[in-house]
Amino acid sequence: MTTRCGFVALVGAPNAGKSTLLNRIAGAKLSIVSPKAQTTRFRTLGIVVHQDAQIILVDLPGIFKPRRRLDRAMVNAAWTGSQDADLTLLLIDAKAGLREDVREIIAKLAEGNKKIWLVLNKTDLVSAEELLPLTQEVSGLLTVEHVFMLSARSGDGVEDLMNHLARELPEGPYLYPEDDLTDLPDRLLAAELVREQIFMQTHEEIPYQATVETESFKERPDGSVRIEVTIYVSRPGHKAILIGEGGHKIKSIGARARMELQGLLERPCHLFLNVKERAGWDEEKARLRAIGLEE
Ligand SMILES: Nc1nc2c(ncn2[C@@H]2O[C@H](COP(=O)(O)OP(=O)(O)OP(=O)(O)O)[C@@H](O)[C@H]2O)c(=O)[nH]1
Numbered sequence: 379m380t381t382r383c384g385f386v387a388l389v390g391a392p393n394a395g396k397s398t399l400l401n402r403i404a405g406a407k408l409s410i411v412s413p414k415a416q417t418t419r420f421r422t423l424g425i426v427v428h429q430d431a432q433i434i435l436v437d438l439p440g441i442f443k444p445r446r447r448l449d450r451a452m453v454n455a456a457w458t459g460s461q462d463a464d465l466t467l468l469l470i471d472a473k474a475g476l477r478e479d480v481r482e483i484i485a486k487l488a489e490g491n492k493k494i495w496l497v498l499n500k501t502d503l504v505s506a507e508e509l510l511p512l513t514q515e516v517s518g519l520l521t522v523e524h525v526f527m528l529s530a531r532s533g534d535g536v537e538d539l540m541n542h543l544a545r546e547l548p549e550g551p552y553l554y555p556e557d558d559l560t561d562l563p564d565r566l567l568a569a570e571l572v573r574e575q576i577f578m579q580t581h582e583e584i585p586y587q588a589t590v591e592t593e594s595f596k597e598r599p600d601g602s603v604r605i606e607v608t609i610y611v612s613r614p615g616h617k618a619i620l621i622g623e624g625g626h627k628i629k630s631i632g633a634r635a636r637m638e639l640q641g642l643l644e645r646p647c648h649l650f651l652n653v654k655e656r657a658g659w660d661e662e663k664a665r666l667r668a669i670g671l672e673e
Pocket of ligand 1: 390
């Protein structure tokens with residue numbers, strides 16, 4: 379059997395519907411979907427096997443004008459991801475059309491020579507007649523290989539996109555063992571929610587320096603889950619800040635993340651957080667890249 383495998387980057391302006399599409403495709407709550415713009419702070423991998431192809435989706439942060447160092451790093455990560463991928467899906471909110479932020483993304487993509495597929499989302503909100511001029515306008519600015527029209531919310535047209543992806547990714551073995559995939563979305567979600575709380579409850583240099591990994595994820599007979607998450611930092615000072623006086627900070631991060639996680643997984647969660655120092659972590663390029671924060 380010939381298998382195919384590849385990385386697919388999702389690029390779109392804030393609110394284009396990236397998280398919704400990713401969740402629809404992977405069938406799990408992989409990203410934090412919110413009507414507020416720029417909630418997708420970090421790259422999240424969604425991995426799905428469709429017709430003998432393993433499709434590794436990279437959910438990129440909304441591209442916006444970076445002011446702070448961390449934002450710059452995130453935007454950079456977004457574009458690096460796009461450059462590493464086998465192909466890039468440019469997701470556009472068909473209802474909002476070519477707003478300025480979409481034009482900026484198109485201009486940036488036009489500089490590279492990446493394989494781009496145009497995905498017009500939210501077709502449930504617009505008429506077919508409106509889609510054609512939009513397609514033509516984008517095609518005038520950028521070379522696109524395929525055009526898809528879908529509704530991430532209803533799922534209409536998503537199968538067609540998946541079929542094309544499965545057919546056109548490069549031939550090769552699966553990069554992720556299939557057995558590992560079952561609880562991967564939930565593991566990623568746990569790590570991502572912890573990361574988000576670190577982001578919200580500490581100074582910005584901490585999330586930039588830290589990496590979060592779900593070490594174990596075990597279902598209990600009573601239907602609850604026991605999750606162990608480790609936060610790796612490179613400096614003793616960061617460890618102290620994360621833990622806080624009397625463990626106050628880490629407790630607060632854990633409590634909040636657990637609440638969010640419970641809501642999304644829809645079952646009781648027992649979340650245990652560890653903070654560990656990993657010397658020489660800065661040099662671990664691979665890990666930096668894994669969380670998409672290489673500058
Ligand atoms: N009507 C309609 N709404 C959609 C569709 N896809 C997404 N939405 C809505 O659009 C809003 C933004 O969707 P998200 O998936 O959070 O967008 P995102 O691109 O991940 O946004 P960021 O987190 O800012 O990067 C949400 O309120 C979604 O419910 C669609 O196909 N149709």
